[in-house]
Amino acid sequence: MAKFHVNIDELLKGVDPRLGTLSRSLRALIKKSIPEAVEQVKWGNPTYVVNGKNVACIMHYKDHVNLGFFMGAKLKSKRLEGTGKGLRHVKLRRKADIDERGLGRLLKEAAAFVE
Numbered sequence: 001m002a003k004f005h006v007n008i009d010e011l012l013k014g015v016d017p018r019l020g021t022l023s024r025s026l027r028a029l030i031k032k033s034i035p036e037a038v039e040q041v042k043w044g045n046p047t048y049v050v051n052g053k054n055v056a057c058i059m060h061y062k063d064h065v066n067l068g069f070f071m072g073a074k075l076k077s078k079r080l081e082g083t084g085k086g087l088r089h090v091k092l093r094r095k096a097d098i099d100e101r102g103l104g105r106l107l108k109e110a111a112a113f114v115e
Contacts, residue, residue, distance in 0.1 A: 008039060008046045015060050022065045023058050025098055030056060033107040053114035056107060064093045067103065071113040075106055 008027070012020045023046065030037060030048050037048040037055060045068075047057040059066040072080055072088025079102065080088040090106075092098060 008041060011041055011044070011046065019060050019065050022092055022095060022098070023060070025095055026058050026065065026067055026092070026103075029098065029100055029103060030107060033104040034111040037111065050111050050114050055110050055114060059089070064091050066091055069106065069110045071110050074113060075109055077102065077106055080106075 012023055015023065027039070027046065031039075034048065034050060034055065037050050040047050040049055042054070042057070045057045045059050048055050054070040056070065057068040059068055066089040068087055068089040069075055069080070070087055072082065073084070073086050075088065077090075079090045079099075081091060082088040090103065
């Protein structure tokens with residue numbers, strides 16, 4: 001049977017501690033950059049919603065965390081990876097990979113697409 005997480009704090013208890021530290025840093029940055037975002041667990045990932053629209057999510061992998069942008073194809077940054085119709089992500093392996101100014105700008109731009 002699948003395990004459903006009620007909240008993000010509960011979800012983060014189950015991830016590798018190193019990745020959990022990255023996720024907590026990203027959560028703080030997201031809350032600072034787009035304070036109007038509602039934090040939810042969707043598809044097993046911390047997801048940030050503005051005006052009912054998905055803006056960003058944090059996805060956990062074995063050795064890294066992705067900061068995903070649902071409207072990422074509309075954003076401009078050399079750090080963005082992916083080739084899907086809309087979703088793009090930034091791969092983060094350590095806290096030093098979190099460029100607060102650059103990622104903060106991307107988060108604000110992504111939120112502006114759904115306002």
